[in-house]
Amino acid sequence: MGNMLQGIGVVAGIAEGPALVTRDGVAFNLGVDMTSGRVVERGHELEGACLKGAVLVCRGGKGSGGLSYGLLQVVANGCGPVAIVAEQADALIAAGAVLANIPLVHRISGHDRLRPGMRLRIDGGQGTVTVLNGQGTPCG
Secondary structure (H helix, E strand, O other): OOOEEEOEEEEOOEEEEEEEEOOOOEOOOOOEOOOOOEEOOOOOOOOOOEOOOOEEEEOOEOOOOHHHHHHHHHHHOOOOOOEEEEOOOOHHHHHHHHHHOOOEEEOOOOHHHOOOOEEEEEEOOOOEEEEEEEEOOOOO
């Protein structure tokens, strides 16, 4: 295995996938197409990118209470992220991850070292993010 980064586990579970990285928050309720998993928010750093099968690395959530439901819907539709690594998880993104049953880790040391396409293994119970060998692309 590769480099392991330690953070705080918020939602338990284990998932692997390619990193999709943004410095911004993600508005799952209005900024993501629920049927394709593509980011549709105009001007967002990830506009046009696909969340399906990705480990979303982001600042946190963005928006109102609909964020939790939006995350649940995009995952239930089979086009959402497999895990989230947030700089700072708030109650809304945590509730969405619980509802969608996907791992969530936040406050990891070395967050800024994660790059798009890196293959990551998330362990929400242990609060770890492991950088694995290999690259990948979501929806790819």
